[in-house]
Amino acid sequence: MSNNSFLKAGYRTTKERSLLMGKISSRNTKPELIIRKLLFLKGYGYRLHYKMLPGSPDLALTKHKVAIFVNGCFWHYHGCHISHLPKTNSPYWFNKIKRNLLRDKENVRSLLSLGWKVLIIWECSVSGKVKLNEEQLASRIISFINLITNNSQLALGDASA
């Protein structure tokens, strides 16, 4: 492959990838909207993209001290069927995603040390072929919110799926 065609192929793939993944990397994603609606219907109040806390959690239930991150499986490298790295440009994506991973870990650690509970809801548990149904989601989220124990964390989404 000539240098030029490699660049073209890389460009096309990156562009497709960013079209595909652009929605996932940003705020107000579809999975996030589903979780917001669910909490609202169950009567839980929350702050959105709460900048007072490490990592600006997507939702913060200040009354219950629960921070919720709705993570895109690709950007936060969940390891599930929708999170695999593209073959081209791998070092670029690998480095970008590795930085996300390290930042996520650091944020969780800081939140726990501040006495918050941390719930990570992976995209694949909300949409896609292995998602939980809304009742399952609601009951798991609500039982976590009402856990008495501080310093607990829970992740929804099976990485082996």
Ligand SMILES: [Zn+2]
């Ligand atoms: Zn996933």
